[in-house]
Each structure stands twice: as structure tokens, then as C-alpha cells.
Amino acid sequence: MATKVSKQKTKSIEEPEMITKKVEVVKRSNALTNKNMIFTKEAIGSPKVTLTNVRSKKATPVKRLSTVDHHKEYRLRMPVSYNGSKMFMPTGEQLFWLGETRPSSFGPASYQDFKEIRARCYSEGRLFEDPEFPANDCSFKKKLDGPITWLRPKEICRNLNLQKPKLFVEGYSRFDVQQGVPEDCWLLAAVANLTLHRKLFFQVVPDDQSFDEEYAGVFHFRFWQYGRWVDVVIDDRLPTYSGKLVCLHSSEQSEFWSALLEKAYAKLHGSYEALKGGSSCDAMEDFTGGVTEVYDVAELPPNFYTILLKAYERNSLCGCSINPDPNILEAETPVGLIRGHAYSITKVKYVDIETLGRNEKIPLLRIRNPWGNETEWNGPWSDKSPEWRSIPKSEKEEMGLTFDADGEFWMSFKDFVTHFSSVEICHLNPDSLDPEECPEGCTKKWEMSVFEGEWVRGVTAGGCWRNLETFSKNPQYTVTLQDVDEEDEENKCTIIVTLMQKNRRSQGLQNLTIGFAVYRLPNHGDVPKPLNVNFFKHNRSVARHQFIDQRQVSARFKLDPGSYVIIPCSLNPDEEGEFLLRVFSEKSNNMAHVQGEDTFSNEK
Known part of the structure; x- marks a missing residue:
């Protein structure tokens, strides 16, 4: 939170009392090479982005100008004789190989070009094995009760008697994000939010890869790192225990985009163990290049619900958490919420209700637990609570209301500020947004x-x-x-x-x-x-x-x-x-x- 701006004083030269704060970190396919494929959200509740061959009938929107202007003379430092990747993001920003941006402590820089590696391995009839992130304990580090076996998705599917693996099964959604062994729910909450924004999603998960055409066991993902977009190349060997994935995975056992994304992020930071504990802000910024604001719920401004509503309308990524129990890891509260756990805010909405012949608007929030199971809020406005009887049928249809044991639930803003401790909002650069997804008036x-x-x-x-x-x-x-x-x-x-x-x-x-x-x-x-x-x-x-x-x-x-x-x-x-x-x-x-x-x- 920012300290209040005050006018310069001349009578005193003493600085105000300095404040320090210790942060509690949160612990605990379809081939896309067909250019006719487009993605559309389901009309009810937007739970899944589905593949279709039907072209949109809407007119092509006019491209909007970026809301971020760079000073040409103040761009990031580059070597005088730079001869790097020559790759660019869809937004026009330069894309770097991972080796170009890593600190010297990682050793001599090595550059991995996804297309070159795939073409070479495919022509030689072999599957890529990444020497920079080997399939061994150096990359995983976390100790389990038994040995870790690194398997490729095709081997995992064969062991589970499943059909061949896919990057996406019927598209992608926030329900494809299920937590595994590493205590990285902070990362999962941000990944779940990422799925709500098609253009952002495909900036991070490029659509030029699959398990079908030119499959060579190599994939790549893109992350924003300290002012630069970085392309991270990985092989598809994943850590398993008893034949099943032990880390982030999809509810569909034959779908692997989320597990591969987590592996690329682990490589970016050195190991899976390095993802233990963190803030959703970090991952939100790494997925977007945006700017994050953090709010302490105990010190919220009076208009905070309006701030949240405007942030949601502008496609900002929002997360929240509850202070951890010092004695119990991810302790469950009597109302079904988990302490020390990162949640995603997936919708902010005033809802019309009818009570005693009167109509009024109630500020509600839709929130998701990345565990994606029955561990949900059980108070007012929870699944099947009596409060929903006061909502007109048309309002329920417009909200896409469903009651499943999927980790997602609604709660009132009043209850939200009572039970949650902090809120994180990542404001996006509108260059990162699809114009069709931007609200009216998003032009400044x-x-x-x-x-x-x-x-x-x-x-x-x-x-x-x-x-x-x-x-x-x-x-x-x-x-x-x-x-x-x-x-x-x-x-x-x-x-x-x-x-x-x-x-x-x-x-x-x-x-x-x-x-x-x-x-x-x-x-x-x-x-x-x-x-x-x-x-x-x-x-x-x-x-x-x-x-x-x-x-x-x-x-x-x-x-x-x-x-x-x-x-x-x-x-x-x-x-x-x-x-x-x-x-x-x-x-x-x-x-x-x-x-x-x-x-x-x-x-x-």
C-alpha cells in the first residue's frame, strides 16, 4: 500500500517512522496448426474454451493502440552488437531465448531455439532430451515416499490405458488446473486466471505445438522476466509416482498443457522445488508483464468494491488469500476456506435480488480454489444456499450459475472482507488483450x-x-x-x-x-x-x-x-x-x- 502523499515540510528534516513488513508467502490434444481453428467461450458460465471450425461473423475489430508508450531512448540495455533470437511476441515486443537473460551464476549462456530443435529431432527420428533441465533429482529435488519416475505423456497414457495424449482436451479452462505435490498454489491461482483470457493464454502457451504434427518431445512456453519476454524450451518428460503425475495436472488425465506449463516455469526458476511458496503477484506479472497492486483487507479504501469491479471489467487478473495458521499448513476454517492458500477471483458482479417485494443490488464475488474439488465456502451465497432463491431466473441464466464440487463458489463482498486477508490485482497492458474482450472505453x-x-x-x-x-x-x-x-x-x-x-x-x-x-x-x-x-x-x-x-x-x-x-x-x-x-x-x-x-x- 502506498503511503499518503504529503507536501514538503521545512520545519522538520526527520523522515517519518520507517515501516518494514515481513511478507508471509503462500505455501502449500487438439493440434493447433490448423489456421481455420478459432476459440470461443461457452455461453453459460464460460467454463471451457472450445475448439470450433466456424468462423466468427463479427467484423474484424479495429486494432487499438497500446496504453503503454515506451520512451525510445530508455529501452532496456542491449549489447552493441546484439545477434540474438530475432523472435517477436504477437504484440511486437522482442522475444528472447532463455540463455540470453539468465544471470551468469547459471554458467555460460546456451540458446535453445524451439523450431530448430523440433525440426532436427523430427528429421532424425528421436525425441528431445533437454540437457539444461535433466529428468533427475536436480530438477525435482523434493523428496517423496517413493522414487520419482520421469515419463513422457504417451507413456503415462499407455500405463493408464488412455488414448493418445493431447495438449488440450475440448479446449482449455480454469478447471484444467489441479494442484499436485509442490506447494505452489500461488502459481496455480494465476494459471487459472490466465485461462480466462484467450490472447494472454496463447502468448504464454504458443499454438504452434502439439502431440500430433511434427511431434518430437519438445515444447515451449513464454514468460515475462524483468522487462523481457523469454522463450523457455523443455522436453516433455514429467515427474510421476506410481504412473501418475505428481505435480500440476488436468482433471482430464490425457490433457497435458498445464503440466508442461508448470515444468517450463520450474525450469525458468531452476527446479520444481524453487516453486515452493510464493505470491500470486509474481506469477501474474510473469504471465502478463503487467503491474500488480496488493491490498491489505484490514486497510481497504471505502470504494474497494468499485476498484475490484473496474479491474474485472478491464480484464485485470485478481487473486486473494487468507493469512496462514502458524501451526497447521493449509488449515481449513469452519466455513470451508483454507488458510495460507491462494484463490482466484473469477467474477465481480452486482446481482439483483427480490426480497419482501423490494428489488436491490448485492455486491457478489465468484472465487475459485485451485484444488478444484469440494473444498468450498459454505456460508451465505455458497452452492445451493437459500439466498439463491431470491435471484430471478433470468439473472441466474445470465450468471451461468452452476453448483458443482469444482472449487468455485460465490460469496458476498461483506463476507469476503470478513474472511480474506489480502487481495492482489494485476493490471494488464491492453496490448496483451484481445479487442473483443476489452470493455467499452478502454482507450486511455x-x-x-x-x-x-x-x-x-x-x-x-x-x-x-x-x-x-x-x-x-x-x-x-x-x-x-x-x-x-x-x-x-x-x-x-x-x-x-x-x-x-x-x-x-x-x-x-x-x-x-x-x-x-x-x-x-x-x-x-x-x-x-x-x-x-x-x-x-x-x-x-x-x-x-x-x-x-x-x-x-x-x-x-x-x-x-x-x-x-x-x-x-x-x-x-x-x-x-x-x-x-x-x-x-x-x-x-x-x-x-x-x-x-x-x-x-x-x-x-
Whole structure:
């Protein structure tokens, strides 16, 4: 949550009491090469995206402009003589091989090209075996009661007397996501949300692969990693126990897209064990390149249901969780909810009800447990509860109401804020959305600047503002806000600052405790560039984020027009790490990295 923006004070030079927060992580086919195939959602409840050969009769929508504008001069650092993958995402963004983006701790970079590997293996009549993510304990690491056997989907289906494997069985849906052994429900909740957005889904799960045409035991998936989209190539050997998948799997035993997606994500981070415990925010951002906001339910703004409703209408990915029981892993509450467990919010809706001759609207939420079973909320508005009798038949049909033991349930917003502890919302770049899925009025643009940086011991790792003598060593970035937001009565500028630390999970490192501070540059007079110790002795920050041991921290502020300096930092000096700093604003933000010694002179 963002701290409230306040005007600069001149009487006091003491920073407000610093807040730190410890984050509790959440524990615990059809061949698509036929270009005539399109995907449509079922009309009732949208439980499944199905394959059809019928072309849409709707006119081709006009392509909308991105709501994110990149400063051309501020793109991510690239080698001078770059000769990389030359691949691109459907949005036009460059796509990198995994070896191009991994830290040096992984050893010499190696590049795996999916199409080249498939063509070579297919022509040689052999199945691909990935040397970078071998089928052994180094990749799985988690200990089970018995030995793990790595099997290909065709072998799994043969052992279970099933027909040949498919990437998709009658399309794909959030019900294809069933939890296995690794404690990665945080990942499953995000995967379930991903299935609700066709274009997003196929950005992550490319439609140029199957178990039929040119099958060679190789698949690939795409993830956003610290400002770049990365193509992750895997073989299809999966960990099994007693002939069955032990990790993420589909309710359809012959369907394997979800199991292969999890394997690619495990490879991205080094092993399946590396996926133990995490935040749905991390996976949501990795699937979308979006920006995540986290809300503590105990401190929700008064209009939070409206915030949720607008987020849902704009195809944002929403998740929620309940604080864990310190003594019991994933303890079940009397009302059927699981502590320390990640849920997906799959619908937000005001529902018309009829009571005692009166009509009124009730704010409801549809929520899904990624276990996909009978473990569901059992209070008001749960499956088959008496409250549904007050809903008109037409309303039930419009909602696609079904009552199955599938992990999905409805509950009132009032009960939601009573029982849940936190909410995560990932706002999507509209470039990632299908125009047909976007709500009316989704045409405004964000301005975005992106910078990579690092904290180096003794050089740029100055710690937080309490370390006054070293704080000025941290990297500094200027941002100039000139134009106020449209229809803003306060004549202020909205700015969203997100700070993400890089590569910690993949290197087996704990997250640093990170935050940032924003300082207003004076309208008159000169100040040193970069800002020095003397400046911080006499000036307070106008905005800042509390320190959290989370991969990313973000906050939304409303600031007066003018020039500011953003300082990303870790809690303590000499803590080393890499980071990605992103700044979003409604209008131009004219952002730059402060380098070299000079003065800020009358910048406005």
C-alpha cells in the first residue's frame, strides 16, 4: 500500500517512522496448426474454451493502440552488437531465448531455439532430451515416499490405458488446473486466471505445438522476466509416482498443457522445488508483464468494491488469500476456506435480488480454489444456499450459475472482507488483450519508462534513508511531471512506481527487503546532481513505499506538477542485487537516470 502523499515540510528534516513488513508467502490434444481453428467461450458460465471450425461473423475489430508508450531512448540495455533470437511476441515486443537473460551464476549462456530443435529431432527420428533441465533429482529435488519416475505423456497414457495424449482436451479452462505435490498454489491461482483470457493464454502457451504434427518431445512456453519476454524450451518428460503425475495436472488425465506449463516455469526458476511458496503477484506479472497492486483487507479504501469491479471489467487478473495458521499448513476454517492458500477471483458482479417485494443490488464475488474439488465456502451465497432463491431466473441464466464440487463458489463482498486477508490485482497492458474482450472505453494510454539497475556493495548499495551517510550512494532517477491528469479537480499527476528485484528465486536467494523514496526538487536554486548527503539532511521525501521482503513493491501517488527524484534502495547498506524500476503515468513523465556530477538547475 502506498503511503499518503504529503507536501514538503521545512520545519522538520526527520523522515517519518520507517515501516518494514515481513511478507508471509503462500505455501502449500487438439493440434493447433490448423489456421481455420478459432476459440470461443461457452455461453453459460464460460467454463471451457472450445475448439470450433466456424468462423466468427463479427467484423474484424479495429486494432487499438497500446496504453503503454515506451520512451525510445530508455529501452532496456542491449549489447552493441546484439545477434540474438530475432523472435517477436504477437504484440511486437522482442522475444528472447532463455540463455540470453539468465544471470551468469547459471554458467555460460546456451540458446535453445524451439523450431530448430523440433525440426532436427523430427528429421532424425528421436525425441528431445533437454540437457539444461535433466529428468533427475536436480530438477525435482523434493523428496517423496517413493522414487520419482520421469515419463513422457504417451507413456503415462499407455500405463493408464488412455488414448493418445493431447495438449488440450475440448479446449482449455480454469478447471484444467489441479494442484499436485509442490506447494505452489500461488502459481496455480494465476494459471487459472490466465485461462480466462484467450490472447494472454496463447502468448504464454504458443499454438504452434502439439502431440500430433511434427511431434518430437519438445515444447515451449513464454514468460515475462524483468522487462523481457523469454522463450523457455523443455522436453516433455514429467515427474510421476506410481504412473501418475505428481505435480500440476488436468482433471482430464490425457490433457497435458498445464503440466508442461508448470515444468517450463520450474525450469525458468531452476527446479520444481524453487516453486515452493510464493505470491500470486509474481506469477501474474510473469504471465502478463503487467503491474500488480496488493491490498491489505484490514486497510481497504471505502470504494474497494468499485476498484475490484473496474479491474474485472478491464480484464485485470485478481487473486486473494487468507493469512496462514502458524501451526497447521493449509488449515481449513469452519466455513470451508483454507488458510495460507491462494484463490482466484473469477467474477465481480452486482446481482439483483427480490426480497419482501423490494428489488436491490448485492455486491457478489465468484472465487475459485485451485484444488478444484469440494473444498468450498459454505456460508451465505455458497452452492445451493437459500439466498439463491431470491435471484430471478433470468439473472441466474445470465450468471451461468452452476453448483458443482469444482472449487468455485460465490460469496458476498461483506463476507469476503470478513474472511480474506489480502487481495492482489494485476493490471494488464491492453496490448496483451484481445479487442473483443476489452470493455467499452478502454482507450486511455499509460506512459511508461523502464530502467535496469543494481546495488553494488560499497558503490551503489546505500541502504534506506535511515542510513543518512550512505543513502545518497543509491541509484537516482529523475522524473518530470508537467501535465496534470484529465478531469482532476486537484490538478495533480498520477504516477505508479514499481520496483522489482531480479533473479532472486532462480539463484536460490531470499528476497531483499526493498522500498523506494520520492523527493521533490526545488523550483528555484541549484542542488547537486546526484543529490548528496546535505540535501537529505534538509529535505524529506514527499512519497515513499514501506520496506517489504517481496520480489516487487509498487505504489500509486498523486503529485503536484514538477521534478522529482526516485531512489530505489534495500533496507540495509551493502546488500547487493539487481532491480528493474518501472514508472507509469497518465501523461508524459520525462524520466532519466542521474549519472555524472552536475547540478539540477531550476527544473520544473
